[in-house]
Amino acid sequence: AQSVTQPDIHITVSEGASLELRCNYSYGATPYxxxxxxxxxxxLQLLLKYFSGDTLVQGIKGFEAExxxxxxxxxxxxxxxxxxxxxxxxxxxxxxxxxxxxxxxSGTRLLVRP
Amino acid sequence: SQTIHQxxxxxxxxxxxxxxxxxxxxxTSNPNLYWYRQAAGRGLQLLFYSVGIGQISSEVPxxxxxxxxxxxxxxxxxxxxxxxxxxxxxxxxxxxxxxxxxxxxxSGTRLTVV
Numbered sequence: 001a002q003s004v005t006q007p008d009i010h011i012t013v014s015e016g017a018s019l020e021l022r023c024n025y026s027y028g029a030t031p032y033x034x035x036x037x038x039x040x041x042x043x044l045q046l047l048l049k050y051f052s053g054d055t056l057v058q059g060i061k062g063f064e065a066e067x068x069x070x071x072x073x074x075x076x077x078x079x080x081x082x083x084x085x086x087x088x089x090x091x092x093x094x095x096x097x098x099x100x101x102x103x104x105x106s107g108t109r110l111l112v113r114p
Numbered sequence: 115s116q117t118i119h120q121x122x123x124x125x126x127x128x129x130x131x132x133x134x135x136x137x138x139x140x141x142t143s144n145p146n147l148y149w150y151r152q153a154a155g156r157g158l159q160l161l162f163y164s165v166g167i168g169q170i171s172s173e174v175p176x177x178x179x180x181x182x183x184x185x186x187x188x189x190x191x192x193x194x195x196x197x198x199x200x201x202x203x204x205x206x207x208x209x210x211x212x213x214x215x216x217x218x219x220x221s222g223t224r225l226t227v228v
Binding site for chain 2: 043
């Protein structure tokens with residue numbers, strides 16, 4: 001069964017500083033990998049996804065993520081954080097069988113200091 | 115265009131009352147459909163998924179059930195709500211051939227059981 005671990009419950013960074021959110025997954029093969037963002041009281045917005053190929057993927061809002069097979073990781077990064085980036089971030093793993101079920105990590109809440 | 119509708123947006127129900135949440139998708143055929151729940155301050159838990167009409171898979175034993183009476187309709191139900199059923203319920207879909215374009219989520223239903 002697939003699973004996702006986001007080890008950081010909360011992260012606080014200063015505006016303009018760089019950001020890295022950690023994500024580790026467990027799956028029998030290379031799964032589909034996603035990062036979603038959720039603003040307070042809102043639904044989910046897809047930031048980026050990885051299916052295959054280039055292990056560094058670019059997403060919206062200046063985010064990128066790097067897939068590392070040897071570490072079973074898919075960490076999210078941003079070089080310079082803006083106050084509007086404060087939100088909850090979820091890493092998710094999609095199964096490669098016909099269910100394509102998507103399993104989420106527990107999330108990391110990002111706080112941005114002015 | 116493809117859209118997903120969820121209703122109602124908010125719901126306050128007494129303990130022991132029934133529940134019916136509906137999700138419909140437009141602009142596609144034979145989608146995979148998913149129900150998630152997000153408890154307060156928690157991650158997203160996959161409750162049910164469906165790969166076709168009448169096909170329901172349950173991920174977590176609970177007080178809820180799901181049905182798919184039509185190709186693009188997914189219903190989440192309960193005969194008697196518990197306090198622990200409170201949460202934010204999200205419906206999602208992907209084309210049946212896979213998540214190439216990511217999973218699309220509805221705007222959610224915030225359920226409070228009192």
